[in-house]
Amino acid sequence: MLCFLLHFYQPSNQLPQVVKDVVKNCYIPLIKVIKENKKLNLTINIPLALLAQLDLLGYHELIGEIRLLVEQGRVELTGTGGYHPLLSRLPASMVYRQIVLNELAYGYYFGADKDFEGEDCYMIKNVKGFFPPEMAVNPSLASTLSDMGYEWVLLDEYSLPEPVRKTHKNGVIYTLGGCSIKVLIRNRGLSNLLAFNREFNIPAVVEDVKANGDGAIIALDAETFGHHYKDGVGFFDNLIVGLSKEGVDFVTLSQATKYMEDKPLPEILESTWSTVGSDIYPMWFNDKSPANAALWELFDFVHRRDDILAVLMGNEAGSGKKVSADVAKPRPIWLDQEEAYAGNSRLLDLLKSEQSDAFWWSTGADIAGKKNISKHMVLSVLEYYRGCVGLFGSEASEVLKRIEQVEKEGNLLE
Secondary structure, three states, rough: OOEEEEEEEOOOOOOHHHHHHHHHHHHHHHHHHHHHHHOOOOOEEOHHHHHHHHHHHHOHHHHHHHHHHHHOOEEOOOOOOOOOOOOOOOOHHHHHHHHHHHHHHHHHHOOEEHHHHHHOEOOOOOOOEEEEEEHHEEEEEEHHHHHHOEEEEOOHHHHHHHHHHHOOOOOEEEEOOOOOOOOOEHHHHHHHHHHOOOOOOOHHHHHHHHHHOOEEEEEHHHHHOOOOEEEEEEEHHHHHHHHHOOOEEEEEEHHHHHHOOEEEEEOOOEEEOOOOOOOOOOOOOOOOHHHHHHHHHHHHHHHHOHHHHHHHHOOOOOOOOOOOOOOOOOOOOHHHHHHHHHHHHHHHHHHOOOOOOHHOOOOOOOEOOOEEOEEEEEEEHHHHHHHHHHHHHHHHHHHHHHHHHHHHHHHOOO
């Protein structure tokens, strides 16, 4: 038994031509491979940030292909944050909005628009699990996900206390103490093998996965196959065919939970997919980068008071439950272009500003031999902050001052 989770994602401020290239080289051929390998069942994660761009750019057939796979049960969707924030760094009011907005998007793009009685609504079924953007988690987020009705959350090995991590093995699911949610663990070794290796020997990889992957969960970016790695789609196809010939069964994460050994877990640790030791956010924090430091100061100032944000948004922090089978049909605010919905536009800009990408591209961290630096990703996110500054009343001038500081440092990036 082997599980794949593929994370499809492009940030909302990505250049349209880049999105088009990713669709051409990765998404379309990858979905074709999934369709053609009938024994392949897998779990995927697609934030609203990408879905809205696919919609805007006219990729309705691609959305429809994914929807059909979901309807057939070949593909399982997971909950996530709509605009790919580090949820472990957000106040409760914004965590809730990011998650619910993404489930609204699932209902809009992949679900039904009528309930069983013919009333207008968005319906999305069987969203049982949750994939945190960047696999960023802390105990508070796990509790929130449990309260919202999610059955499981996929985390990295470093979310486990050290004694548990040292004895962890594939095929184990954990029941987290103090709440009902289950914890699934990504196999970091196998996931990174596929994510960062570019010199693949198919038979050798098949043998490695077969020898070390029984019951494993491999989670990585979908863009690995065809975008990050030019020949990746063909590799993925050959890997699935090779493993199928070896008798490997491919199941979704929810299907796998039925066969896993259940163990108690007293707590989880704050972590991400790249955590090493005490360094929890190595790819998103770098106080030696003035642009990164200024960006975090702006982010922290805007989000410093959860109670203020809740009032600004006109709702109590953390109220409500997960969007499930039957949801009243609200406006999909990411499609609003009318002046009458200016308040929605400001809220949407705030949600977009919370993306992890601007932090990622301002650290200068080394990954696969390249430095994470993009002036465009840093400066373009500031337009979202400018768009939502009207939410902050008398403190708007202070927000603008901090935006200008990030802009100054961002312009120095090379």
